[in-house]
Amino acid sequence: MKKIVTIIRPDKLEDVKQALEEIGCLGMTVKEVKGRGIQLGITESYRGTDYKVDLLPKTQVEIVAKTEEVEKIVDTIVKNAQTGCIGDGKIFISPVEEVVRIRTGERGEDAI
């Protein structure tokens, strides 16, 4: 089992969510985050003084999936979140030790 953490542009969330639904990946946790990679920030100006804001709003989507499904999920995310411009985001994949379904107490891959 793997955890897929992906940081994408906020306006791409709907597309990515829709596409993941179509390949059968429904479960996810979504957070609003701020961050930067090599994308330059923006400038805000109040009463004549400029302030550089270089942490930009992004959306973080976290999915836990069976190892054999990871490639399909990653491809789907990349295709739907991509714009080709700097700031598209990243995907991080890490191993997951255990998964538990709270409702039933099930463990392992079936609990995903």
Next chain:
Amino acid sequence: MDPILSSGDTAWMLISTALVILMTIPGVALFYGGLIRRENVLNTLFLSFITFSIVSVLWFIYGYDMVFSTDIWGVIGAISNPFFNGVLESGALSSYAPTIPQGLYAVFQMTFAAITVALISGAVVERMKFSAWLAFVPLWLTLVYMPIAHWVWGGGWLFQMGVLDFAGGIVVHLSSGVAALAMVLLVGIRKNAKLLPHHLGYSVIGTGLLWFGWFGFNAGSALGASNLAVSAMIVTNTSAAMGMLAWVLMDKINTGKPTLLGALSGAIAGLATITPAAGYVNVTSALIIGFVSSIICYYAVSHLKPLIGYDDALDVFGIHGMSGIIGTLAVGIFATPLINSAIKGGVIAGNPAQLGIQLLAIVVVGLYSFIVTYLIGMVIDRTIGLRVEEEHEVQGLDINLHEESGYRLS
């Protein structure tokens, strides 16, 4: 001919009173509230609201008399009706505005006193102890506002000299602006002194309420439902509009983009500047006054403040103080008996001496307000302490001083 109550005047003045109340609660409160960090929003709003309450009470115990009652040596009024005893019961008309009740004139004036003190709060936000503010309000009201208001409006020495201040350029804006400067020097620079408004939407609402309420402030100072009130309303609006346009232009020229905060600030600069002149000048003068004042205030805020380095958090001196000075001088230039037959006019009316009187008033009132405010601040600092603990300042005043949070979003 004995004066009699005019229901038209009284109706208008009742409305004007309500309009000016709206300017403090919640006009100024919201305007300031939007400009600070989210962790301090409740405290910032609270400062204006509590000020209104304290002034409301003290005004009718002794405040009105100290300003408007029988003059003592040109300096202050006598407390002839403590607790406003007998005034309402008698139904007496005001000696300052003979077609409306004395009580109405008094409550109208109360709203001016309240907003003057509330304005100062904008300079000291995000780092002043609430207890220190509670001590500051009655002291400043009594030792600074009341004497100054008496000198200019209550028949005191400046009034006797012929100073002109239609609705409060000296009494409200100059006095509070300079007081803000004095307090800022005492309370010190915030750890985080960046102007990053957490909710400009509040400031928009605040500005709208202020602009709307200002018609009570300026047109109401005509003390009647008259041509003068109409004239005051028009020049007030004109100056506000020009102020906004000028600041937007300055934004575009200096930092590249017109900003909403700039537009709001410009409007307020325009409104504050026309305040002493509202009942004395014509539309052309108002166009000039609004435009010029906004530009000067723009530079006071964006260049002078960073240059000198004082942390007047919400530009109380930069906008209100400066506007008070500019507007009071503008009266000396642009006042004309063609608009208000009760006056001689200023430079354009062939009476340059008026400008001298205005300048004298600015200097004396400015010095008085600064020195006495500084002393008040020092006394409070030595006894209660002005500034909050560093930990409280960093974490936020709402939680630490009030155990409340402005945004419990669930």
